[in-house]
Amino acid sequence: MRAVLIDGEHYPDVVAWAIRKLGDVCCAVFLGGTEKIGGIEEVERRVGVPVYHSPDYLAALRRALTENDVDEVVDLSDEPVVGYESRFRIASLCLGLGVPYRGADFLFFPKPMRRTSKPSIGVIGTGKRVGKTAVSGFIARTAKRVARPVVVTMGRGGPEEPELIDGEGTEITPEFLLRLVEKGRHAASDHFEDALTSRVTTIGCRRCGGGMAGFPFFDVVDGCVELAESLPHDLIILEGSGATFPPYKADGYVVVISALQGVEKVSHYFGPFRISLADIVVVTMADLAVGGELDRLVEAVRAVNPKAEIHLTAFRPRPLGSVAGKRIGLVMTSKPALGPASEHLRNLGAEVAAVSGNLSNREILVRDLERFDGIEAVAVELKAAAVDTVTRWAIERGVEVVYLDSEPVNLDGGDLGESVLRLIERVRAHDARD
Numbered sequence: 496m497r498a499v500l501i502d503g504e505h506y507p508d509v510v511a512w513a514i515r516k517l518g519d520v521c522c523a524v525f526l527g528g529t530e531k532i533g534g535i536e537e538v539e540r541r542v543g544v545p546v547y548h549s550p551d552y553l554a555a556l557r558r559a560l561t562e563n564d565v566d567e568v569v570d571l572s573d574e575p576v577v578g579y580e581s582r583f584r585i586a587s588l589c590l591g592l593g594v595p596y597r598g599a600d601f602l603f604f605p606k607p608m609r610r611t612s613k614p615s616i617g618v619i620g621t622g623k624r625v626g627k628t629a630v631s632g633f634i635a636r637t638a639k640r641v642a643r644p645v646v647v648t649m650g651r652g653g654p655e656e657p658e659l660i661d662g663e664g665t666e667i668t669p670e671f672l673l674r675l676v677e678k679g680r681h682a683a684s685d686h687f688e689d690a691l692t693s694r695v696t697t698i699g700c701r702r703c704g705g706g707m708a709g710f711p712f713f714d715v716v717d718g719c720v721e722l723a724e725s726l727p728h729d730l731i732i733l734e735g736s737g738a739t740f741p742p743y744k745a746d747g748y749v750v751v752i753s754a755l756q757g758v759e760k761v762s763h764y765f766g767p768f769r770i771s772l773a774d775i776v777v778v779t780m781a782d783l784a785v786g787g788e789l790d791r792l793v794e795a796v797r798a799v800n801p802k803a804e805i806h807l808t809a810f811r812p813r814p815l816g817s818v819a820g821k822r823i824g825l826v827m828t829s830k831p832a833l834g835p836a837s838e839h840l841r842n843l844g845a846e847v848a849a850v851s852g853n854l855s856n857r858e859i860l861v862r863d864l865e866r867f868d869g870i871e872a873v874a875v876e877l878k879a880a881a882v883d884t885v886t887r888w889a890i891e892r893g894v895e896v897v898y899l900d901s902e903p904v905n906l907d908g909g910d911l912g913e914s915v916l917r918l919i920e921r922v923r924a925h926d927a928r929d
Contacts, residue, residue, distance in 0.1 A: 496521040498565045499544075500556070500585070502576040503528030507541035513571050520544050521563050526552045528576040552581075553588055560592050570598040580763060587768035590708050606710040608744035609717075612724050614922045615731040617745030619709070619769055621760045623737040624828060625753040626779040626810060628685045628878075629901035631734045634749060635693040637915045638730055642923065645728040646689045646697040647719045649711065650736045652681035653701035657719045660697045662690030669889070669896040672882045685734060688877040692815065692900035698722055705739035708765045716741045730919065738769075746922040748772040749915070750803075754784040754792060755831065761795040770796055773803040774918050781906050782809035783831050806911045810901040812836045814874060818897055819844030824867040826875040826885050827899075828854040836899075840874065855879040864888050872897050 497520045501510050514520050525538060525548040532538055539546045549555040559565070568589050570582070577585070586603045589596040595604040618634060620627035631646065638644040660667075667690060675682040686699030698719045704712025720743065723731050733741045750773035752761060760766050770776065776796050781789055789807065796805055810832065823845050827833055830852030837847040848870055851863035857880045864885070867873065872895035875885045881898070889896045905911055 496564055497567050497569050498556075498559050498563065499523045500526055500568065500570045500572045500577075501538070501542065501546075502526045502572040503532040503538070504530050504573060504576055505571070506531045507538050510538070510571065511542045514543060517569060521565065522547060522559050524548070524552065524556045524559050526572050526576050526581075553584060556585065556588060557592070560589070560594055565594055568594055568596045570596070583764050584767055586708070587765055587771060590765075590768055591771050603708065605708070606742040608742055610744050611720055611731050611733075613729060613731050615733055615743065615745045615747075616918065616922060617733045617735070617740060617743070617748045617772070618751065619735045619740045619748060619772065620738055620751045621766060621769055622753070622756055625751050625756065626901060626903070627735060627751045628688055629810060630749065630751045630777050630779070630903055631685075631732060632689050632693040632900060633903055633911070634915050635689060635695045635732055637912045638732070638919055639693075639695065641916060641919060642730040643728045644695055644730040644732050645723045645726055646686065646693075646695055646732045646734055647716065647723050647741065648685040648689065648697060648699045648734045648736070649702040649714055649716050649719070649739075649741055650684050650699065651702065653684050653686070653699045654680075655701055655715060657715070657722045658686065658699045659722065660686055660690040660699070662693065662695045662697055665690070667691045669882075669886045669898075673886050673890060676883045676887070682882040683877050683879060685736070689734070691877055691898060692813075696726065696728060702736055702739060705737060708768050709735070709738055709740050710742055711739050714741070716743070730923070747774045747918045749775045749777060749918070751777045751779060752792065752796070753779050754781045754789055757788070758791050758795045761792060761799065767799045770799040770803070773800055775911075775914050776800070776803045776805045777903060777911065778805065778807050779810060779903060780832070781807040782835060804914050806903075806905055806909050806914065807907040808903040808911060809835065809906055811839050811904050812874070813900040813902040814840070814843065814897050815900060816895070816897040818872065818874060821871045821895075822846045822848050822869065823897070824849040824851070824870045824873045826851045826854050826860070826863075826873060826881070828852070828876060828878050845874075854881060854885070857884055860884055870894060874899050876901065
């Protein structure tokens with residue numbers, strides 16, 4: 496059955512004609528407009544199907560979709576009642592409810608969202624370089640206090656077949672990772688990073704392509720989930736890749752936004768789709784926001800999803816080895832984060848002698864490393880060229896490698912860890928949001 500979107504800029508008789516031509520229509524949702532109608536009563540009387548309407552057209556659409564067995568939403572409205580932003584909000588709602596949305600020259604359709612047989616939490620980013628993997632690792636470490644988690648990741652450099660890393664029992668050293676690189680493996684994939692930083696079991700696989708709403712074009716996540724379900728672990732953490740996420744309906748969601756991305760990532764296009772899924776929204780790099788951008792970002796999140804818990808955080812580097820008393824070089828993917836990270840490492844007793852924010856640009860990174868003279872250790876995030884370039888450079892020169900985790904720390908007086916524990920409790924009690 497179809498639900499149609501209509502407006503008052505079309506004559507009711509024309510709308511009724513289009514509904515008959517379309518066929519199999521169970522209801523209509525009135526979006527607004529008054530030019531061609533005498534009132535909503537005329538529309539209800541003449542279009543031939545039940546009409547849902549409200550000052551909040553999204554609320555009316557949600558009611559129509561939840562009260563009827565709708566297989567497709569068809570848009571028979573037009574400018575000026577609905578513009579691009581309104582149509583993306585409609586598409587976000589439809590995809591969130593698993594219903595395709597079709598217009599005269601567009602089609603948005605959701606991938607089937609399967610459920611895991613074990614409790615699950617999805618970790619979604621609104622883009623690349625928002626700190627999603629760092630937050631996912633934090634969630635995994637926090638979960639270990641009350642559960643036995645396994646992290647499922649997918650990445651553009653992940654393996655074709657599910658790859659299990661026993662982070663609970665395997666020592667992951669720089670030499671171990673470099674040997675993997677020399678065998679043609681991508682040893683800086685998210686499942687290696689999670690296993691290294693959080694000492695949990697992880698399963699990695701690949702994906703290629705990402706749709707506007709966040710669904711991958713190709714992926715092999717099913718095999719990863721099947722493997723995770725076969726393990727003795729009792730909580731599955733489904734970690735997205737960039738703005739893309741596994742096509743599974745998690746029992747709870749944590750959405751990660753960078754304060755440096757701008758409000759558009761939340762309020763425009765398919766930002767509302769991602770934000771609407773969230774039980775917890777983690778705003779990272781809040782310490783780097785300028786002007787009133789942070790307040791505008793929080794307001795935008797609350798406008799889309801007033802029920803989500805919001806945490807304003809900053810990343811603090813957590814060395815996985817000692818840096819005290821050492822002259823180090825610091826290598827990261829984010830140039831703005833270099834200053835705060837350097838200061839934090841100095842507070843831990845390190846002398847930060849050289850820095851590079853070009854971990855994601857190998858050509859420039861190599862030139863930066865040539866200027867890292869007289870250092871005893873290199874502190875580096877496990878991302879991008881961390882293993883194939885930085886780790887190899889350091890081992891060849893007898894320089895110690897200290898991998899860095901990024902720990903999200905609340906700036907707003909909240910406690911992200913406690914929020915995560917409450918979410919895990921709800922998820923494990925099967926008090927999940929549909």
